[in-house]
Amino acid sequence: MSRNTLSAALNARLGNDRQSSKVPALRTLECIADVTGADVAPLEKLREAALLQAALSASAASGPPAWPEFAAPPAGLADDLLVTDFAYGVLEPLARGFVGRSHYIDAIDAAIEDPALPSGYILITGEPGIGKTSLMAELVRRGKWLHHFNIAASGASTTEAFLRNVCAQLVVRYALGHKVLPSRAGQDSLFLLGLLGAAAMRHASPLVIAVDAIDEAADDGRPGTNRLSLPRQLPDNVYVVVSSRGRNAYELDADRIRHIEIDDDSEANRADLLLFIETFIEDHAERMAGILRSAEQAGVDFTEQFLERSEGNFLYASRVLPEIVSGELPGLESVGDLPLGLREYYHRHWATMQSADPELFDELHRPVIQGFAVLHETSTEAIAETWDLPADRVRQAVATWHEFLNQARTEPGGTPRYRIYHKSFLDFLQSTAGIGSVEEQLLDFVDDAVDWDDE
Helix, strand or coil, X not given: CCHHHHHHHHHHCCHHHCCCCCCHHHHHHHHHHHHHCCCCHHHHHHHHHHHHHHHHHHHHHHCCCCCHHHCCCCCCCCCCCCHHHHXXXXXXXXXXXXXXXXXXXXXHHHHHHCCCCCCEEEEEEECCXXXXXXXXXXXXXXXXXXXXXXXXXXXXXXXXXXXXHHHHHHHHHCCCCCCCCCHHHHCCCHHHHHHHHHHHHHCCCCEEEEEECHHHXXXXXXXXXXXXXXXXXXXXXXXXXXXXXXXXXXXXXXXXEEEEEECCXXXXXXXXXXXXXXXXXXXXHHHHHHXXXXXXXXXXXXXXXXXXXXXXXXXXXXXXXXXXXXXXCCCCCCHHHCCCHHHHHHHHHHHHHHHHCHHHHHHHHHHHHHHXXXXXXXXXXXXXXXXXXXXXXXXXXXXXXXXXXXXXXXXCCCCCCEEECCHHHHHHHHHHCCHHHHHHHHHHHHHHHCCCCCC
């Protein structure tokens, strides 16, 4: 019996009695003691400590993820702060299921503490879906760093939104005395640099800002200027941790840069992904037991095979594993049938939906998902109006595409808005799903809807 099968079988014995607050390793130890009749006394202290830690974690996670200092900012700064938006839209969702990454966290901490780097940028690069945003979110949660997450399909990726958000965070956290931000705060980095210098002089500890997905930020087209107007030089004791798809995706121009790459084939990344897979298997022991037995009977180690099919991609694992458990992954009869990499996963979903009902796909599902790709963050009503589709059918399609969409946080009673959940899926749609023709349709729609002044 393989290690994964044994673990799944032991966890399955807990049935409905298993406590969600227990960590997988503790559950397994208790089952081993139960099966073997071993003395459980040595486990009691571990059990109490683990349950206390889990209870504290659950208690901390139950409230709003934004820390209190930004909960009631001066009225003049409230519209500039995006902390709550990122807390609910990024930090809270990505907190679930985060594992590992100590190798990269230690490397980032070492760079910040290195006397040879008195200030500067730490650039984290990696392929789409490798887990850069999850890592950045974890760094923000741990260090309570100032932060900005660039989301291509939203208005948060503009230079003005970034500058005003970070400047407002600096003013609030370091009590810099501004009731409102001047208009120039969102135009260039001069006001930001002034705030950074003032804040850094007040505190001995490093001032760190996390900026996720610089390659998804809007390109202002200004020569000699970084995206988001990130300054080339930073005051002493100020660090900006930036993530990007790769050095070829965006070239950051700065005097001091430390580069940390998350390589999908690296030992550290594979170890973290292996831990993610094994943790998922333990947490879904009952449902995974049959799948693991089938793999074992075929002479295949499920975990190793899955690791290879994932191509080292965390997004692949976070999407495919739940679909295996729910039975929703199309064409899966054995581990060897798993899609190879993220792109094949997208393509298989697209082809399966298309073949299930070609007419419905072309009339409803294709235009709806293409609409979100073109219109970015928008509502079902806007999609329905643009493509002249019944609103209830659009809502139906949104429910079908739910795994590929994120719902934006809206005010109570507000109209729900959605966007494509990951840039890699947006790239797939742009290259595979004929987005160019949809953009032309949208221009025609605008042309027909507007009463142009021909004078």
